[in-house]
Amino acid sequence: MRESKREAALEAAKRIIQRDGVTGLSYEAVAAEAGLTKGGLLYHFPSREDLLVALHGHVAQRWEQAMEAEGGAPAAELDRASRFGAFVRASQYPDRAELLLMLEASENPVNNAIWDDIYHRWVDPVPDSADASAEEVQRFIARLAADGLWLYESLATEHLDPELRRKLADQITAWGAPEASTD
Amino acid sequence: MRESKREAALEAAKRIIQRDGVTGLSYEAVAAEAGLTKGGLLYHFPSREDLLVALHGHVAQRWEQAMEAEGGAPAAELDRASRFGAFVRASQYPDRAELLLMLEASENPVNNAIWDDIYHRWVDPVPDSADASAEEVQRFIARLAADGLWLYESLATEHLDPELRRKLADQITAWGAPEASTD
DNA sequence: CAAACTGTACCGAACGTACGGTATAGTTTG
DNA sequence: CAAACTATACCGTACGTTCGGTACAGTTTG
Numbered sequence A, B: 001m002r003e004s005k006r007e008a009a010l011e012a013a014k015r016i017i018q019r020d021g022v023t024g025l026s027y028e029a030v031a032a033e034a035g036l037t038k039g040g041l042l043y044h045f046p047s048r049e050d051l052l053v054a055l056h057g058h059v060a061q062r063w064e065q066a067m068e069a070e071g072g073a074p075a076a077e078l079d080r081a082s083r084f085g086a087f088v089r090a091s092q093y094p095d096r097a098e099l100l101l102m103l104e105a106s107e108n109p110v111n112n113a114i115w116d117d118i119y120h121r122w123v124d125p126v127p128d129s130a131d132a133s134a135e136e137v138q139r140f141i142a143r144l145a146a147d148g149l150w151l152y153e154s155l156a157t158e159h160l161d162p163e164l165r166r167k168l169a170d171q172i173t174a175w176g177a178p179e180a181s182t183d
Numbered sequence C: 001c002a003a004a005c006t007g008t009a010c011c012g013a014a015c016g017t018a019c020g021g022t023a024t025a026g027t028t029t030g
Numbered sequence D: 001c002a003a004a005c006t007a008t009a010c011c012g013t014a015c016g017t018t019c020g021g022t023a024c025a026g027t028t029t030g
Helices: A006-020 A027-034 A038-044 A048-071 A080-090 A096-105 A109-122 A134-155 A162-176 B006-020 B027-034 B038-044 B048-071 B080-091 B096-105 B109-122 B134-155 B162-176
Strands: none
Touching: A006 A027, A006 A038, A006 A048, A006 A096, A027 A038, A027 A048, A048 A080, A048 A096, A048 A109, A080 A109, A080 A134, A080 A162, A096 A109, A096 A134, A096 B096, A134 A162, A134 B134, A134 B162, A162 B134, B006 B027, B006 B038, B006 B048, B006 B096, B027 B038, B027 B048, B048 B080, B048 B096, B048 B109, B080 B109, B080 B134, B080 B162, B096 B109, B096 B134, B134 B162
């Protein structure tokens, strides 16, 4: 048991957030869920803030791992089309905890940076409004559609039919990679 | 005639949620913001749950009013293209409180119904996966892109350039209404 | 007509509990 | 041995909720 229930605590914290939202995240709840005591938790995370920061890192890392699994490689090793394809495919399987945490992060620069880093690795920067070509606009809209799919699946009580979901992902991917123009 | 502070309290609650999230919504905070006392608030909203339900209704109504303003008429009086156009244009100006509340609602059937009603009035139903035509898929993706735009503007620290934002909205609207251009 | 009564809209203080955090002493495990 | 815990007790505060009271407009009734 040496070397830590820390990971277990973070996984438990993630489950609690999925179930009860960020408000439900208390030391006692996490301790009960993870099978350790409040004292043990406080040993790893001296304050609730510390727990939250660690949780952002943990969940964000899992998200990037999911995209890497879809793409078969880290972002840096993929061309733009494959990178975007992995991003879109991963958007089919959202995690409620991700959405809740990203929202929570949007008001906190430190946590926001955690998510921003990953975003910057996987999606193109926002085009300049002045010299935005039709193609750039189309690619950005495809990215927004992927975000929309992700949001939809996060919020909707009833998930989309897997077949339709795949159709949507394929079409969004196609629109996001006009021509075979790689980097 | 003595003025009801009920409406003022709901507006105050909305501001508090925008600023501090749902967690920040306490009787004391709302009372201070709305200029009445905790006791007075309790008179109108006997429990925190009651306050939240009323707030969902209030904010959702404001959202629909924004879409009606964009479309120039209630959803029922608009054809599909104009309806979707109003939906997309309204998506350019998101309200952080809306996102937070929609998220909160997604776990509560009563509150969820409030938002669902409006959604059903303004966007097409999800296509059947079996007989989904390419056009239906395209329209649904356009709707997802509008949601993505809305999410982006809700979360991003830096808002999009208004010119680019308009370009995006126009293009999304065009994709959402293939073969028919009513403007 | 006025006194009594009713309902609505609040105020203000208090209560109980949950929670974040502290403290500390003991126990397992690599 | 030291890191990684367990177990228990405690403190202060924030918050939801209860409750008794106030002010006043309108309605009823002797």
